[in-house]
Amino acid sequence: MKKDIILKAENISKQYRLGQVGTGTLSHDLNRWWHKIRGKENPYLKIGDTNDRATKGTSDYVWALQDINFEVERGEVLGIIGKNGAGKSTLLKILSKVTAPTTGNIKSRGRIASLLEVGTGFNGEMTGRENIFLNGAILGMTKKEITSKLDEIIDFSGCERYIDTPVKRYSSGMTVRLAFAVAAFLEPEILVIDEVLAVGDAEFQKKAIGKMQDISKGEGRTVLFVSHNMAAVQNLCTRGIVMKNGSIDYEGDIESSIQYYLSDNNKIEAFSENVDRKGNGLIKIITVEVFGSSLGILPQSGMPFHVKFYFENPKQIQTHEIRFDFRIDDHMGQRIAWISNTVLPIQENRILDNLCFQIKKLNLNNGLYYVTTYLEVNKEVSDWVQNAFSFEVTEGDYYGSGRKTPNIQSKMLMDFKLLLE
Structure with missing residues (x-):
C-alpha cells in the first residue's frame, strides 16, 4: 500500500x-560570496560543534540541527x-x-x-x-x-x-x-x-x-x-x-x-549543580533512576514503582550507619509522602553505593511530583538537597475497573472496597 x-x-x-x-x-560574508562565485561550497559548513549545551566547544559555530x-x-x-x-x-x-x-x-x-x-x-x-x-x-x-x-x-x-x-x-x-x-x-x-x-x-x-x-x-x-x-x-x-x-x-x-x-534520561546528573544543597559532603548522591515496572518504563498509577539512588562514598561508610529519607511533594510544594530507610528492618552491613526503593502498587495519581532528599551519617547532615529532581506519573487503571481516576480529585489513591449487605 x-x-x-x-x-x-x-x-x-x-x-x-x-x-x-x-x-x-563582513569578512565571513565576503568569504562565502567568494566561494559561491567560484562554484564552491560555503566554507563554514565544514566547521561547527555538535549542539551539546553542556560542553564549551571549540568553534564559534554550532549546528542546532x-x-x-x-x-x-x-x-x-x-x-x-x-x-x-x-x-x-x-x-x-x-x-x-x-x-x-x-x-x-x-x-x-x-x-x-x-x-x-x-x-x-x-x-x-x-x-x-x-x-x-x-x-x-x-x-x-x-x-x-x-x-x-x-x-x-x-x-x-x-x-x-x-x-x-x-x-x-x-x-x-x-x-x-x-x-x-x-x-x-x-x-x-x-x-x-x-x-x-x-x-x-x-x-x-x-x-x-x-x-x-x-x-x-x-x-x-x-x-x-x-x-x-x-x-x-x-x-x-x-x-x-x-x-x-x-x-x-x-x-x-x-x-x-x-x-x-x-x-x-532517567539518570539525573544535576545533583552537583544544585545550589540548594547542604551538609558536610561525607556521602553525596550523584545520580538517580526513576522508573515504573522496569527500567525505561514511565511510572504509572497502580503499577510497580522504583527510585534508585547512587552515592559517592569515599570513606566506605556502611548502610546501617546512615539515615536516608526522601519526600515527595506536589507542584504546590505540599508534602504527599515521606519514605525512609529508618522505618524498615536494619539493613545488612554493606558499603553504601546505592539504595533502591520499591512501591509495589503506586498510589499516586497522574501528574508531576518533586523530590527532596535527606542523608545523615551518624546523626550529622551529609547531603540535603531541596527539590533535587522531579518525575511524572501517567494515568493507570488503579482500581482494575476499566476507569481512570480524575487527578483533580486527589493526589493519593486509596485501596478500598464497596461492601454491600
Missing part, C-alpha cells in the same frame, strides 16, 4: 554563530521529544517556515498552521477578532471561510468577553487559548504545536488535546506535537521522534519512543 506522505524533511541542518546577531562578520530526515503521513500525530536544547523548537520553526534551514529542504502538501510561542503571529495592537481574520488570511483563507468559523473559534477559546479588546491586554493564557483556537479551527492540513500549551490551565489543556485528537482521527489532518509532558504525548501521538544534540536519536512508535527517551 502506497504511503500518503504529506510532509518530508530532507537533510535539514541549521547552523548558528554563537554570540552574534546574523551569520557573522544536523542531517534531519523523516516523513509524516496524512492523519498521523507525530510526537517530537527530547531534552531542552535538543533542537525541537528549531525544527518546528523550519517546518513552519519561520526560519530557513542552512542546508536541506522541506516538502509539504497543504497549509501549515503553527503555534510556537505565546503571541506568535498576533499583532498586539489589533483586537482578538481582527487577529483571527489576520491569521486566516496568512493561511490563505478567504474572508467568507474565516467568518463561517468565527463563532466556533471564539467559543472554543473562551475569550468572548475580550474578543474586541487589543490582544496586548490579554494574559498569556488567554493569548494561547485564542491562538490555538485559530490554528485548530481554520483547518490547516498540518498543525504544528510547540510546548506553548503548557501555558494554559488544566481545563484548556484537556480541551486542546481532545481537539487535536479530533483533528487527526476524525478529520484526517496531521499534527506535529512537541511537549515535555509524557502523559500528553502518550495519549495523543501515534509515532515519536527522539532528538538529542540536534540530531534524531530514535524513531518509532510512541510507546517505544517514550521508553527510549526515559531510559536515556
